[in-house]
Amino acid sequence: MPSSRRQRGLSLVELMVALVIGLILVLGLVEVFGASRAAYQLSEGMGRAQENGRFAIDFLQRDIRMAGHFGCVNDQARRLTDDAFNSHFGVDGALDFGYSIRGYEDASPDDIDLSPERIDGTDTLVLRFLRGNGAPILTVDTSNPAAPFATVDPAKWSVLQDSGVASPEMFGVADCAYADVFSADAVDAASGKVTAPAGVDLGRYGTSPGGGPAMLYRAEVVVYYIGLGAGGQPSLWRARLNGDGDVASEELVEGIENLQLRYGMDRNDATDPTGFMDTQGTADDVGDADLDWRAVGQVQVALLAASPAPAAAAQASQVEPNLLGEAVDAPDDGRYRAVYETTIALRNRLYGN
Numbered sequence: 189m190p191s192s193r194r195q196r197g198l199s200l201v202e203l204m205v206a207l208v209i210g211l212i213l214v215l216g217l218v219e220v221f222g223a224s225r226a227a228y229q230l231s232e233g234m235g236r237a238q239e240n241g242r243f244a245i246d247f248l249q250r251d252i253r254m255a256g257h258f259g260c261v262n263d264q265a266r267r268l269t270d271d272a273f274n275s276h277f278g279v280d281g282a283l284d285f286g287y288s289i290r291g292y293e294d295a296s297p298d299d300i301d302l303s304p305e306r307i308d309g310t311d312t313l314v315l316r317f318l319r320g321n322g323a324p325i326l327t328v329d330t331s332n333p334a335a336p337f338a339t340v341d342p343a344k345w346s347v348l349q350d351s352g353v354a355s356p357e358m359f360g361v362a363d364c365a366y367a368d369v370f371s372a373d374a375v376d377a378a379s380g381k382v383t384a385p386a387g388v389d390l391g392r393y394g395t396s397p398g399g400g401p402a403m404l405y406r407a408e409v410v411v412y413y414i415g416l417g418a419g420g421q422p423s424l425w426r427a428r429l430n431g432d433g434d435v436a437s438e439e440l441v442e443g444i445e446n447l448q449l450r451y452g453m454d455r456n457d458a459t460d461p462t463g464f465m466d467t468q469g470t471a472d473d474v475g476d477a478d479l480d481w482r483a484v485g486q487v488q489v490a491l492l493a494a495s496p497a498p499a500a501a502a503q504a505s506q507v508e509p510n511l512l513g514e515a516v517d518a519p520d521d522g523r524y525r526a527v528y529e530t531t532i533a534l535r536n537r538l539y540g541n
Contacts (some may be wrong), residue, residue: 215369219235223475226255230499230524233524234495234524238526240442241493242528243441243445249530249532252289252315252532254320255289255536256288256536257320258367259360259363259403262500274368281299282300285316286478287316288317288482288524290471291470293311294354300517303411304437308414311447312411312412318405319406319408319468321347323340323348323403323508324403325340325401327461328393330391335373335374336383337374338404339379339381340384341380342377345380357432358372358409358430359372359404360406361384362403362405363401366392371430413428414427414447421442421443422447423439424439424442425438436445436538443495444492444493445518447490448489449490451468451470451473451474452465452487453466453468454466457482458479460483481525485538487531489529489530492509492516494523495524500522509527512513512530525538
């Protein structure tokens with residue numbers, strides 16, 4: 189006769205209690221995962237914004253410090269000497285080396301075609317200088333006044349190609365007494381030969397002139413501004429001009445949404461500089477004349493850097509960004525944003541150089 193033992197198992201109540209406990213555990217795991225993911229997004233956003241801000245400041249510092257470099261003395265001292273400095277690009281225009289530094293407040297230079305276009309509400313900075321590295325001039329030949337040329341050691345030609353410029357076109361020849369800046373008529377890197385246009389007085393240079401050894405440098409005109417990057421977000425751009433005034437732009441750092449600039453001006457004008465900066469203002473405050481900008485001895489830079497992706501909107505939200513004392517608009521898109529500011533001295537404008 190079959191056993192009439194009572195079969196045992198879970199009751200409905202016990203099953204429901206077990207399901208509730210399991211659900212609570214799952215919800216807890218989901219909450220922990222969500223919090224960890226948000227913390228990771230915020231940390232990643234902060235890291236990327238900090239990295240981008242640091243790179244952008246580094247690029248700007250390198251070139252701003254070089255503004256006004258025309259050999260072994262600064263541009264103020266050189267241009268105060270009659271005929272010591274000659275720019276062979278004409279008096280006005282994008283290649284006017286009379287302006288070693290020139291800023292534009294919420295504007296773009298009229299004579300430089302920027303592509304992509306500058307984003308409204310951001311500043312623009314134009315710098316002109318000779319690169320820090322140069323090659324000693326070995327020979328100077330002025331036997332043909334229509335095509336004077338200078339030669340350097342071909343093994344040292346690479347110093348004229350730094351910062352990604354494989355085929356330089358604009359050059360400067362300088363010693364401690366004179367400087368000439370020009371677009372070369374011909375360049376032969378293999379022999380280290382640079383042919384200058386007629387009118388460039390290379391005869392006043394030599395391997396050991398009275399002012400000191402003559403050097404050949406690459407001349408630069410660079411423009412820093414904010415434009416849309418390849419990813420559709422604002423980026424820091426650098427545009428370079430060649431000898432014909434054509435522009436080649438490169439995207440330097442993504443996620444830089446704003447650039448604001450202030451300029452420190454000498455207490456005296458550029459005819460009698462003291463090296464003491466007692467006034468600071470925007471590009472509009474400096475003025476338009478060459479002499480006004482020669483009195484600028486420092487630049488205060490402020491950048492607004494944003495993470496490339498949203499970084500936990502609730503945690504990334506912050507007060508309205510403030511650049512150099514002025515609030516700027518920032519979209520409410522959940523991206524982490526940070527402001528980076530620095531003050532850069534134009535070392536070629538330091539008193540006594």
